[in-house]
Each structure stands twice: as structure tokens, then as C-alpha cells.
Amino acid sequence: MTQSGTSSSALPKALGHIRVLDLSRVLAGPWCSQNLADLGADVIKIERPGSGDDTRAWGPPYAKDGAGHDTGEAAYYLSANRGKRSVTVDIASSEGQALLRELVKHCDVVLENFKVGHLKRYGLDYDSLKAIKPDLVYCSITGFGQDGPYAHRAGYDFLIQGMGGLMSVTGERDDLPGGGPQKAGVALTDLMTGMYATVAVLAALTHRDRTGEGQHIDMSLLDTQVAMLANVGSNYLNSGKPPKRWGNAHANIVPYQTFACADGHIIVATGNDGQYQKFVEAGGRPELGSDERFATNPLRVRNRDTLVPILAEMVKQKTRDDWIALLEERGVPCGPINDLADVFANPQVVAREVAIELPHPTAGKVKLVRSPIRMSATPATSDKAPPLLGQHTDEVLREMLGHSEADIAALRDKGVL
Structure with a gap:
């Protein structure tokens, strides 16, 4: 296990001029915002007071402190949230909604994965925030997209792996022992949606920088799953024959x-x-x-x-x-x-310093996997541990909105923070 070794402040950051207001939870959205944070963006993670991102409770395992005791920081949460600042805001309250609208004025990107239409009731949907900041890049991640007959359904990785065809081609052949559909061992659909969302956000920012025009990005887990069928999907479209499962073999290459x-x-x-x-x-x-x-x-x-x-x-x-x-x-x-x-323990993995340890407020240090993005002029940096719940609330409200200690204390007393 190695230390990342280089301070992010000593290196130029590809996205050092970008600020992201991250309203997403669980995996697809946080994976996107973690990519942006690794590339230097200031990512402000908005979380529910008291509980935060759902994945904070998705343990064990948890990070351990120096004495070997669980810290309550779930390893699942740690995997997708490095490099961010955590701010707690109750978005169901009018004061919380007002805070977020003020924060949006200082941000380039909003990322959210609420159900379709959910944020409109709070005045936090794209149309409402575009009125405040016309050049805003607003990325929505949902199970099925913003339109179509399934738009209002909740979507989860496992369900989409099944609905989107991945499980029909994953698993041992039906005529062999153990044959049958299988999901992938990691949440591939969530992760790939996060990756596609990252590409879309960067493309939208480039368009904004050229034209001054923001836009709404509509990312769907189902769209992503169907797209990532790649050659398997193409094989079907060009043959009309549904592919079958091949286990650890390949449909088109032997051996x-x-x-x-x-x-x-x-x-x-x-x-x-x-x-x-x-x-x-x-x-x-x-x-x-x-x-x-x-x-x-x-x-x-x-x-x-x-x-x-x-x-x-x-x-x-x-x-x-x-x-x-x-x-x-x-x-x-x-x-x-x-x-x-x-x-x-693989010597190539060790040589590339893929595993890192970062300082952490309660664990002392946490073990993580660094970004695989390697760039010569603006390296991706993974030197900030995933934040504690609300760790940066006061800092962000002072820095971006000019709130006093008394203002922040009053909001906290009301349960807004």
C-alpha cells in the first residue's frame, strides 16, 4: 500500500476552474462526481442531515481506526467519494432550497439522481435553476431517462442488468452444470453510467466555454446498459438471433x-x-x-x-x-x-501505485484505489479522503455565501443543516 505522494496543490488541475454541486447518492452519480474531483473540480456533495448518502450505512466492512475499531465509515461509501466536500442541507425545507439556489450561482455543474420530477417541487429542477444561472450544465441520472413509459420508475443496477440484456449473456451455458443468468460481480451498469455521465459533463462544459450556453444532460441506466452491449448488441441487430450465454468462453473467438x-x-x-x-x-x-x-x-x-x-x-x-x-x-x-x-500484490499493480492510503479524520488513514486516469500535464490526483458527513458545511457556507458563524448556528438550530 503506497501513499499518493504528491500534493494536489503542487500540480495543475485540468478542472481546477470547475465547481460541481453534487446532489447524487449511491453509485452512478457519485462515480461521475468522483471522476470530476480527481480531475481537479471542486465537488460539493450535498447530503441529508443526520444520515447522508445511503451508502454510508452500507457496511460492514468499515474503515478502522488505529486501534482496529470500526469508524462507521463504510468501505462502499469510501469507494466513490474521495476528493469531495460534504455539506449537509435539508432540501425539503424552504431554507435549504434557498441555500442550494444560492450555491448554484457559484457552480458550473449540478449533478442529481432523483426520480423524474422530484426536484421540481423544490424549485431545484433544470428549468428553475437555469433561470438563476443560464449557462448551467445540469446532469440528471435516472433508471430510465426523463421520458418514455418507464420514466417514473425507480431503477437499480441489478434490475437494469436484467432488463437491459446483460444477464442474458452472462453466466454459464444453459446446457452445462451451473448454467443460467448471472449478474456481474460489480455494479457495472451504475459505473458505466457514471463514466458516460462524466464524458457528457465534460462535453457540455466545452460547449459552454465556446458558446456560453448551458444544457440539460439526460442519462439513463437502461440506455447505458443497452449501449454497453457493444458487439453483442450489434451481433443481434445484424443477425436477428438473440445471443446465448457462453460462460467464460467467447461467442466469436475460439479458444x-x-x-x-x-x-x-x-x-x-x-x-x-x-x-x-x-x-x-x-x-x-x-x-x-x-x-x-x-x-x-x-x-x-x-x-x-x-x-x-x-x-x-x-x-x-x-x-x-x-x-x-x-x-x-x-x-x-x-x-x-x-x-x-x-x-x-501484483507487481504491476504495485509499481503503478494503484492502491493508496489517504489521511482521514477518524480512521487516521483509509485505503483506496487511485484514479486510473494518467495525464502528463494535468495528472488526476487522489489526495483527499472521502469526507465525513457535513465535514465542510461551515467552510462552504462561509466561503461561498459569506455566512457568519451566527447565521450558520441559526440554520443548524432549525434543522436545515
Whole structure:
């Protein structure tokens, strides 16, 4: 575990001129705003007084203090909220709504993931805030988008993985033991929606900088899930045939799957005929490379049920490390299936300082994963731990709105903060 090592104040920030008012919770929205924070934006996370973001309670596990005691800071929350400032505001109160409208005047972006129409009752919808700040970039993230027959439904990652087709192509083949639909092991739809939202916000800011015009971004989990089907969706649209589940195999490439070795499993990913030939040569079966049934990828796809059992028997004859050494030497893409202990001990992961420790007010330090974005002139920086609930409320109200200590105390007494 390594320290990020470089102070963000010493580095230029790609988005150091941008301020984001983040009204989102859970994962898709916070993932977007965390990306923006890593790139230097000042992200002000608005949370409910007393409870905050739902994911603060999504534990165990929790970050631990120096004595090994739980701090109450859920690891789930920590994963998506570094680099932000937390401000508690009761948006159901008229005073809270007024505060947010004042804050919007000092922000470039508003990010929210409330149900469609929910914020309109508070005067915090796009049209209301556009009247205050015409060049505002306002990004809404919902399950199904701002229009259409499902617009008012709540959307959750698991549901969308099912509805959007991902689970129909994820899991073991129906004709094999354990066959059936499976969700992905992480909330891919939420994360990808957060990533697409990040791209959309940056594009909208570029448009604003050129024209002075703000806009409303309408991001949908279902839209994202259908888009990220990628080649699988294209295969269906161009063939009319619904794809099936292939487990750890590939619909269009053979062999491109896991194999059991003498002592574990490896992934073999032969992307062309030359790599396939080198694979079978390494296994002592060069004749499989010239066999008229298997000589080209289309033939191997057509005859996979004959070829794969032969390859599986071949792979079983050597250990995982032997296979990796043989295939790496020949330039055949391969690798182990690591658990997370293996991942964070991997020399490449260690060398790239992917795991970091950041100072934290109650835990002393928290362990996180740094941004994967590497830029030479304006590096992404991950040097501020996820904030405690309301940690920056007083600071932001003083700095941005000029509130006095007495003003802030009065608002807190009323339950607005």
C-alpha cells in the first residue's frame, strides 16, 4: 500500500476552474462526481442531515481506526467519494432550497439522481435553476431517462442488468452444470453510467466555454446498459438471433476462455490464427494448428464442441505457472485468475501505485484505489479522503455565501443543516 505522494496543490488541475454541486447518492452519480474531483473540480456533495448518502450505512466492512475499531465509515461509501466536500442541507425545507439556489450561482455543474420530477417541487429542477444561472450544465441520472413509459420508475443496477440484456449473456451455458443468468460481480451498469455521465459533463462544459450556453444532460441506466452491449448488441441487430450465454468462453473467438491446469486455472485469449498455432505448439499438439477442422477461427467457432475438450485435456497436463511461462514466451495472451489479494500484490499493480492510503479524520488513514486516469500535464490526483458527513458545511457556507458563524448556528438550530 503506497501513499499518493504528491500534493494536489503542487500540480495543475485540468478542472481546477470547475465547481460541481453534487446532489447524487449511491453509485452512478457519485462515480461521475468522483471522476470530476480527481480531475481537479471542486465537488460539493450535498447530503441529508443526520444520515447522508445511503451508502454510508452500507457496511460492514468499515474503515478502522488505529486501534482496529470500526469508524462507521463504510468501505462502499469510501469507494466513490474521495476528493469531495460534504455539506449537509435539508432540501425539503424552504431554507435549504434557498441555500442550494444560492450555491448554484457559484457552480458550473449540478449533478442529481432523483426520480423524474422530484426536484421540481423544490424549485431545484433544470428549468428553475437555469433561470438563476443560464449557462448551467445540469446532469440528471435516472433508471430510465426523463421520458418514455418507464420514466417514473425507480431503477437499480441489478434490475437494469436484467432488463437491459446483460444477464442474458452472462453466466454459464444453459446446457452445462451451473448454467443460467448471472449478474456481474460489480455494479457495472451504475459505473458505466457514471463514466458516460462524466464524458457528457465534460462535453457540455466545452460547449459552454465556446458558446456560453448551458444544457440539460439526460442519462439513463437502461440506455447505458443497452449501449454497453457493444458487439453483442450489434451481433443481434445484424443477425436477428438473440445471443446465448457462453460462460467464460467467447461467442466469436475460439479458444478465448478459461482452462483448468494441473493446479489452477488460466485464461487463454487467442485473437488470431497465429496465436492459436503457438498455443497448441506449446502444449505439444502442433497438429491441431493445421487440422482442417481448426485451422481458422471461423472453423474453430464452428467446431468448438470438438476442439475445446481436446484443448482442455492438453492444458491439464501442465501447471498454471508453466503454461503462463510458455505462452508469454511465445506471445500468446494469457493470464491467471486472481483473487483480490493477488491483485493488490501484483507487481504491476504495485509499481503503478494503484492502491493508496489517504489521511482521514477518524480512521487516521483509509485505503483506496487511485484514479486510473494518467495525464502528463494535468495528472488526476487522489489526495483527499472521502469526507465525513457535513465535514465542510461551515467552510462552504462561509466561503461561498459569506455566512457568519451566527447565521450558520441559526440554520443548524432549525434543522436545515
